């Protein structure tokens with residue numbers, strides 16, 4: 001799943017694709033790079049983010065959804081059921097609502113739903129998040145939310161532990177380590193670690209400032225690969241081309257006619 005933020009303030013790509021033409025072009029680029037789904041969002045969910053009015057969010061996302069639906073599967077990344085409904089009317093077939101308010105909309109539209117664990121709202125979620133048993137609490141909440149979505153009539157449900165949504169670095173690591181356990185519960189799993197701040201903290205030497213989002217590619221790839229090995233069905237990423245390459249390595253499949261090699265000297269045979 002390629003991330004397409006039509007926002008001025010997203011934590012990594014804010015402002016890069018705020019213009020509709022730039023957003024559509026980037027959606028096409030990620031599709032050409034091998035994304036199966038493009039996740040279109042018009043409101044940042046970074047820690048501390050201010051909510052965006054509904055009419056403004058619609059103005060940001062709908063033209064992009066409409067332009068891409070004929071070319072690739074489009075999901076709508078929103079915390080507003082009305083925005084989810086409007087995007088589905090225009091052809092989006094997956095709802096990604098980190099606030100979990102959109103089960104009824106997804107059921108009525110006959111589309112898929114991603115159920116996400118978030119503690120609080122983006123504005124306050126990173127203010128001292130605490131759990132007695134983060135894995136048990138998050139996975140238990142996902143079980144319940146997936147059951148509610150099914151009960152509401154959604155046929156295609158994914159669960160997402162919500163990396164960075166009301167979690168410390170240690171909480172994120174515990175959840176990632178326990179992914180095989182979440183996968184084993186039987187509902188397909190989505191994982192989104194791409195460029196997130198815990199990667200910047202983990203990769204920086206002790207006493208040094210966390211790495212900024214632009215320097216978190218290695219961590220993004222390492223955690224995406226781990227999620228795939230652990231059995232996740234979808235990884236949500238900003239860097240599609242390199243993640244697709246990593247996925248091919250993990251899956252062990254050689255693209256037809258690629259003459260897959262390592263290093264610059266293609267065909268050198270080593």
Ligand code: HH2
Nearest residue numbers: 005010011044045046096116160163192
């Ligand atoms: N992460 C972000 C946004 N939406 N949806 C799901 N299901 N899972 C995630 O982990 C997830 C998500 C945050 O990333 P991004 O969209 O790049 O940033 P921003 O919220 O600042 O636009």
